[in-house]
Amino acid sequence: MNPRHYRDMIVRAVGEPDGKTLGLIVEHVVDAERAKEILRANGYGVAGLSASATAALVPQVKPTERKLLP
Numbered sequence: 883m884n885p886r887h888y889r890d891m892i893v894r895a896v897g898e899p900d901g902k903t904l905g906l907i908v909e910h911v912v913d914a915e916r917a918k919e920i921l922r923a924n925g926y927g928v929a930g931l932s933a934s935a936t937a938a939l940v941p942q943v944k945p946t947e948r949k950l951l952p
Contacts, residue, residue, distance in 0.1 A: 891903070891907070892904075892907060895907055914933040915933075917933055917936075917937070918931075918933050918936050921936045921937065921939075921940065922936070926939045926940055927939055
């Protein structure tokens with residue numbers, strides 16, 4: 883989706899009486915910020931870098947190197 887779509891979605895969400903959509907958007911933003919904090923704590927990215935730019939700094943793992951969680 884393009885930025886205009888997101889902007890329009892936020893504008894509509896602010897006008898909703900129940901605030902459900904706005905709450906979902908806020909949860910998404912909080913989750914993205916937490917992901918950046920985790921990545922920075924592990925040595926990736928710097929302050930001011932977007933979540934996607936920070937995530938792009940993480941090296942790719944070959945499928946054979948992936949370990950399944952217990």
